[in-house]
Amino acid sequence: MSLHLIDYVVLVLYFGFVLGIGWFLRKNVSSSSDFLTSSHSLPLWITSLAFLAANMGALEMIGMCGSGAKYGMMTSHFYWIGAIPAMLFVGVFMMPFYYGSKARSVPEYLKLRFDEKTRGFNALTFAVMTILASGISMYALGILLQSIFGWSFTLSVLASAGIVLAYTYLGGLSSAIYNEVLQFFLIVVGFAPLAILSVQKAGGWSGISQRLQPAMTSSWRYVAEPGQNPMNVEWFGLIMGLGFVLSFGYWCTNYLVVQRAMAARSMTDARNTPVVGAFPKMIIPFVVIVPGVAAAALAAMGSGYALPTKNGGPDYDKVLFSLMGQFYPSGMLGVGLTALVASFMSGMAGNVTAFNTVWTYDIYQGYIRKHAPDSHYLWMGRMATVFGTAFSVAAAYLAQSFNNMMDYLQLIFGFVNAPLFATFLLGMFWKRTTGHGAFAGLVTGTAAALTTFGLTTAEGKGGFLGVIHEFRSAMAQNFWVAINAWLVCMAVSVVVSLMTKPKQDSELVGLVYGVTPHQAEESVWYRRPATLALVAAFICVLLNFVFF
């Protein structure tokens, strides 16, 4: 991959626009809510694309393309099963309570619905997780810039942190969201040619199907038995673990994405944000996974292309770069690399803007200084942006020193996230759930995740408490860790709730289904969240059949 002046010009052009957007939006920030939550001011098309883009970091792009080459079309489960149902659910059923409760953040919803300790638990774990996630993103970007442009790790990390800090400090959440949307278009436009060219070179979809094992081009046909499919998972773990617990736990309770929907102008727009976002989300596999599948086919057909290798085996993390090197000339290469760098940065900005809100409203205003004037919280939000970015840089260096840190962190995220969905499900749909029940469920659910991991093993991971079961793949193990955490959280929350005193119905209006008046339906069908969700669900089912 050799770069020319034009590639650098594209990179500079993009970051010029990114900083310019921050500069223009600074005039819109006059209160803490303008800065931290965009004051419910953004149009639907922007919030729905940001909802997608906040999650579509570069690690995902690189990882999904690699998974396409490794597991084939089964990777699409991460979208069609692992995202769409949860996105539709959060829009249709949960957003009325997030948006309608007037809570400014997910932890604040927990405070209104349950109590202070449940909020504190969620706010603290979320704050730590976002900083670490942002640090990991920054670390990966540093490595990428180092290997492609030859910049030093320190320069790469500081330069990217500086740009992210500049535009989030100036324009706050709106600036982060605008740039996420711009990055989304750049990713799709910049990688669509790679998908088209690689599939075409591999002889179209029929050519790919002929050259690969049938399990590589089907998403469902081989999931009855774990040994038959490349992921080594079975249908129950896949549907319950990925499709239900992990995916709903992420899309429905993670403030990073929910924050984007809460920035919408009206209740209908907030509910439609994830639903409308589900449409482009369904198409993303064709841009990110299909090139990986095509790469596997190209390697099998002796076209001169070979999968990149490391220690004698295929290095799937490099598939995307090797494809870019084979198909993109200088110029287009600059577009692809800029899209990747951009998605790293918008991932960091997403984390930083979620962190500064939770820090300012849930931790600082909640526990440190309760009754200050708004201008003070605006100042604190800006300071949180600065030290959030600084912590991320520190986390990036931590990740550099401990190679396996990323693996462990992802595991820890799973431990904390998996039980959360049970807490929200009970909290929003069963008015009898109490604060003590929710808190006990969360703590025991997290412990159950840890125990499951400690008692099972897969690919040499886990089993530190003794081995009672061995999974065929780490992915299957992750799914079951999540399932157990969810079940335990659910059961403990129900039992403890039944033994403790619930809140009065009057305190739960706007927070719980059944005691909250229904929102009036929109007059036109295409503005109704439930109708749109049905259309999206139909298309999603259709896609699953086409690639069955």
Place this chain on the structure above:
Amino acid sequence: MLDLRKPAGWFFGALGVLLTATGLMAQFTAPLLDMNLNLYFGIFSIVFGGIFLWLSRRA
């Protein structure tokens, strides 16, 4: 508030002009590529940016 369609339109427009010019003037290639990708992408990007600008003018 700033209409995002404007900066998006100008960005993709400028990107398109840059790549079209590169496609016309330079002969960059890639091992498995057999077309002038920079030129085609450049033209597409100009149109794409133009659509954003047109939409922002209509609003």
